[in-house]
Amino acid sequence: MNNSASTSNGSTLHEIVRAEISRRITTGMYKPGDAITSIARLAEEFGVSSITVKRALSDLQSTGLLTSIPGKGIYVKDRFRLVCELDVGMSALGNIRSLGFQPKVQRISVTKERIEDVTLSVFNPPDRLLLCVRKVIYADEVPIVYESSFVPTNMSDKIVDEFGKRFIIDALKRYKVAVKEMSFIIDAAPASQEAQRVFSVPNSYPTLRRLYNLKTSAPTMSIVGIIESPFDRLACSVRPGSGRISKMNKKK
Amino acid sequence: MNNSASTSNGSTLHEIVRAEISRRITTGMYKPGDAITSIARLAEEFGVSSITVKRALSDLQSTGLLTSIPGKGIYVKDRFRLVCELDVGMSALGNIRSLGFQPKVQRISVTKERIEDVTLSVFNPPDRLLLCVRKVIYADEVPIVYESSFVPTNMSDKIVDEFGKRFIIDALKRYKVAVKEMSFIIDAAPASQEAQRVFSVPNSYPTLRRLYNLKTSAPTMSIVGIIESPFDRLACSVRPGSGRISKMNKKK
DNA sequence: GAGTGGTCTAGACCACCCT
DNA sequence: GGGTGGTCTAGACCACTCC
Structure with missing residues (x-):
């Protein structure tokens, strides 16, 4: 390549190309929303094969x-990320709005199915047919959340309908269902197949997940679910209660 | 391919191959720790080019x-993941031990540098030279944590030395430094360059991160840092204080 | 030396978008 | 029709491991 050594020492060709493109993004030569130079041009410019450029991109x-749009070009992604408190993380609609974004909820499906996702088994969910509500939440038309929630099949239709319109917690609140207990597992994972479609991301795209288990009283029931977000669109803030700090390391 | 339609309908060839290999892993035909059939053999078996197999793998x-070991083969990864409470997440050594794993801490480096990572800027860290302690934590010789912590340069050498041997919180505890305040940001991210080396994972490997900001009294100081873990090795459990649930949705 | 995974290339074909 | 990204292929070369 004519751009000798340029940025960062990655030994391989595609690493060098990747570093240079990356540099052009961070320095603002390629701006968010813009299409970058086409693969063919880049291959010519760097003096490498087009496949190497493809690998880097x-x-x-x-x-x-x-992010790429087949037939059009490859574009620099907008860079914005919401940070929401975990406590209200499941009712982030207000959170989204207060950050200046326009929230939108889109119900994907309401089905009856068994829980197959192994990661939810940490909550020991019932192994029977459950109502599964799936939805997508947008901020300014950008999808930031894909949620699957599993509720008992005897749940009132009215409440289930609400589930598709807002976060589970909000829906329960609207119907005065008291949440007795609530636990979270937060983890990262490659985007699920559905999430890949919804978020337009490739196979191994990192996502942040919140797995939850709610127990309600009056009526008594257990609700579990998964909230999945692209790593670059959402983060969680947590401020452990100060009382807990002193309890640390009490194990064994 | 002779294995017609096999599993899951991915339209493209490499998706079909990927699904089939994936199936062989989940059904136990390829077992954790084992080497899978070589690329050349798979290409022959499936009747596709070796590049397509490489793409799938x-x-x-x-x-x-x-995970691959150049010159040897491609191996099925062991599947175990630690789930630690966020509160004690930073002093997970006991946690690791209580789960039946042998913990080990390895100090990587102690340097003086400015914070460059933009993600830490949410904590408004001081923009001056800080002491940076980097370390890796293992469970049964498997690296599960890569931590970078930034402390004031006037920190006592003895304590800094402790930082390289255990989690920050534990080190402070040992020296009776009181933690006044503590906040976390949890997010996902592609593995950093150093993490890729440490964890032997490819470029875009999903990791779970905990960014923290500690404020101590006696002496008063601010400590920030990043804890990075491979998504398949660690998750966090959080149980929001019950008092907080009622406060939910109070925004605006 | 045979086998392995990883990189790189040249070139073909397709589906798509925009005139 | 010309440009774009995406897939697939055949084949070459390298560094590595194991015997």
Whole structure:
């Protein structure tokens, strides 16, 4: 390549190309929303094969810097991320709005199915047919959340209908259902197949997940679910209660 | 391919191959620790080019199912994940031990540097030279945590030395430094360059991160840092204080 | 030396978008 | 029709491991 050594020492060609494109993004030469130079041009410019450029750009899509639209070009992604408190993380609609974004909820499906996702088994959910509500939440038309929630089949239709319109917690609140207990597991994971479609991200795209288990009284029931978000669109803030700090390391 | 339609309908060839290999792992035909059939053999078996097989296997490495050792073969990864409470998440050594794993801490480096990572800027850290302690924590010789912590340069050498041997919180505790305040941001992110080396994972591998900000009294200081873990090795459990649930949705 | 995974290339084909 | 990204292929080369 004519751009000798340029940025960062990645030994391989596609690493060098990746670093250079990455540099052009961070320095603002390629701006968010813009299409970058086409693969063919880049291959010519760098003096490498087009496949090597494709490899570099593919990696940059996996790391969230670029996104491609087949037939059009490869674009620099907008860079904004919401940070929401975990406590209200499940009722982030107000949170989204207060941050200056326009929230939107779109129900994907309401089905009856068994829980197959193994990660939810940490909550020991019932192994029977449950009502599954799936929805997507947008901020300014950008999808930031994909949620699947599992509720008992005898749940009132009215409440289930609400589930598709807002976060579970909000829906329960509207119907005065008291939440008795609530636990979370937070983890990261490659985007699920559905999430890949919804978020337009490639196979191994990192996502932040919140798995939850709610227990309500009056009526008594257990609700579990998964909230999945692209890593570059949402983060959680947590401020452990100060009382807990002193309890730390009490194990065994 | 002779294995007609096999599993899951991915339209493209490498998706079909990926699904089939994935199936062989989940059904136990390829077992954790085992080497899978070589690329050349798979290409022959499926009747596709070796590059297509490589693509499929590469994707499976990105999703944590496989790991490769150049010159030897491609192996099925062991599947175990620690779930630790966020409160004690930073002093997980006892946690690791109580789960039946042998913990080990390895100090990587102690340097003086400015904070460059933009994600830490949410904590408004001081923009001056800080002491940076980097370390890796293992469970049964498997690296599960890569931590970078930034402390004031006037920190006592003895304490800094402790930082390299245990979690920050534990080190402070040992020296009776009181933690006044503590806040976390939890997010996901593609593995950083150093994490890729430490964890032997590819470029876009999903990791779970805990960014923290500690404020201590006697002496008064601010400590920030990042804890990075492979998504398939660690998750966090959080149980919001029950008092907080009632406060939910109070926004605006 | 045979086998392995990883990189790189040249070139073909397709589906798509925009005139 | 010309440009774009995405898939697939055949084949070459390298560094590595194991015997």
